[in-house]
Amino acid sequence: MTILSTRALNRATLARQYLLARTTAPVGAAVAHLCGLQAQEPHEPFAGLWSRLHAFTPDQLDQALTNRQVVRTHLMRRTVHLVTGNDALAWRGRHDSMLRQRVMATYRRELAGIDPDEVAAAGRAVMADRQPRTMTALVQALQDRWPGPPRRALGELLVAALIPMAQLPPRGLWQTTAGVRNLPLATWLGQDLAPLPDDADDPVGQQLVRRYLAAYGPATTADIRAWSGLAGLPAAVKAIRDELITFRDERGRELLDLPDAPRPSPDTHAPVRFLPAFDNAILGYRDRSRIIDDAHLGLSVAGQRAVLVDGRVAATWTVHDRQLRITPPRPLAAQEQEAVGEEAHNLAAFLDQGIDSVKITATLAAVG
Incomplete structure (x- = not known):
């Protein structure tokens, strides 16, 4: 089996992250290819896209946010990501269990005795009027029923786990300071979230694996897990193994990849690039030694x-x-x-x- 050096993996990552050569792809297509951009710091994606897109200007991302082509939402690893509306609708159901488990684990003591399904139903009833709300306002609307838990814990449970939410503009717009106002994703995007198929082969997980490898590969299954926060992707990997090719890294670990994905020569020149905080090119791996x-x-x-x-x-x-x-x-x-x-x-x-x-x-x- 072919062994890929750390430098070879570095150049593959740079190529797929648009960091070897800036792409002429529009913002929406670039965000889709990158499987989203980590965006808990609302203005950081602008620098990330500037380093990746030819002739990028801030108004391009502003327009994509305001026209709902891309959205800010909790997704991979329970962090806020900037993703396309289509990916938010398609992927959120596959992340639901992980999001709920992580919030419940973080606030185990504060949320003891709480039935998340009851909280979710009550939260959806409040949001049914289609009015954007801050997390604080949503919690206040429910405090008569759940006066015990700290507001932060109950709010995180609602907004980051139980109700798929979009963080609305002007949050995340260029050189704009704005608090978080939430609206259910389905309301903001005008479409229902894709139902999670009842399929042991995990078709949504398969799509996630393919998309991840296109933007980050070659990579280990541990890298996929670290990027997504999802533990349950072995079935998806198994289902598409015949589509993939494999390598080894210098430590002997198996690397998965798509056959036609770019793997430039290790000698390829890499230009200087400035990355924002929490950039995907670094955080998208369990083993970050390639970069x-x-x-x-x-x-x-x-x-x-x-x-x-x-x-x-x-x-x-x-x-x-x-x-x-x-x-x-x-x-x-x-x-x-x-x-x-x-x-x-x-x-x-x-x-x-x-x-x-x-x-x-x-x-x-x-x-x-």
Whole structure:
């Protein structure tokens, strides 16, 4: 069986994440290909799309949000994702059990004795008037029946697990600060969610596996599980194994992939790219060694924005006091500094936040 080096896996990831060459695909098609963008920080997807799409402008994502082509909703790993409306409708049912289990586990003590089905029915009755509500307002409408649980716990149960919700604009629009207003996905999109097929081969899971591999492969089954948060995909993988090809990584682990997906040469040039906080290219794997060194794994879960140099995380970046600051963990070579600085100036122009300068510092503080 062919062994793929860490560098080969890196270049495959960059190609499929549109980080080797920017794509001319429109926003909706790009979001669909990427299986969504993690978006709990509402403005981070703009930088992620800028690094991936040719001639991307913020109004393109604003329009996709306001015309309901893409939506913000809790999905993979119980985090807020920006996904297409079609994917939200198709995938949400497959994530329901995971979402409920994670919220109930997080608030086990606070929600003890609560019947989630009763809470869900009451919440749907409140939302039946088709009026957007904050989580606080929804909980207040139910507090006569459930006065005991903390508002946060009951609200998370309702909004992140029991009732498939869209977070409505202006939340997530460019340079706009707005709180979260929720509306059921089916109401916002004008379509019912796809029912979960009663099929042991898990057809929705099969689609998730294929789509994941197209955007992230080659990958292990543990990577698929880490990305989706779903434990129950073995049946889906088994059902489509004849469609897939397999490799081994340098540790001997089996990697699954689609036959015709791009796997560029490890020697392919990788340009500097600036990634937003919690970017999929890093968080989409159980083993992130293809793109980030073990010593810096803490950066990816601490919400720090990353800079890729030669395809790997080589620095973090922030905007502060009208300055775009880049902090590498090691001194950058002169050629690397030049490439990072050039892309940083391009990013500063895109962000349009009155940035006066770009500064590359020398060291990166350790993050645990």
